[in-house]
Amino acid sequence: MFKDQKVIVVMPAYNAAQTLRMTYDEVMEQDVVDLVILVDDGSSDDTVSIAKTLPDTVVYTHERNRGYGGNQKSCYRLALEEGGDIIIMVHPDYQYTPKLIPAMASMIESGLYPCVLGSRILGGYALKGGMPVWKYAANR
Incomplete structure (x- = not known):
């Protein structure tokens, strides 16, 4: 809880086995997250099996790949169904801090902003998370 607000982190996942644990650990180190919802979009690696071992995490899987937009919609719908007051999306590829x-x-929570957007480019986290340099340069 964050000031009586239920905070849910949603993770739209696709083949994120290598970075999922590191991302999850840092999410939970923030001490404000009540629940993590991971929606797997047809990964062929161990993303789902790793996610199922994480405490305070609910794992959903799409039977077929719905694409990034479809995965986002599932994430937000499920977070609302779980009673999330504040919903924050963090990609499990560690490109967002x-x-x-x-x-x-x-x-x-302050009521000043109904929505806050972050940047994976500022701060260099995209490169740390494995984004190719050419893609990083094109996103700047």
Whole structure:
């Protein structure tokens, strides 16, 4: 809980086995997250089996790949069904820093901002998470 608000982190996942645990650990280190919802979009690696071992995590799987937009919609719908007051999306590929979760939750909880967007480019987390340099340069 964050000031009596239920905070849910949603993770749209696709073949994220190598970075999922590291991302999850940093998400939970923020001490404001009540629940993680991971929606797997047809991964062929161990994403689902790893996710099922994570505490305070609910795992859903799509029977067929719905694409990024379809996965996002599932994430938000499921978070609302779980009673989330503040919903924060963190990709499990570690290209977005979970360290911003408390600040983002605070901005939403204050009522000043109904929505807060982060950048995977600022701060260099995209490169740390494995984004190819050519893609990083094109996103700047």
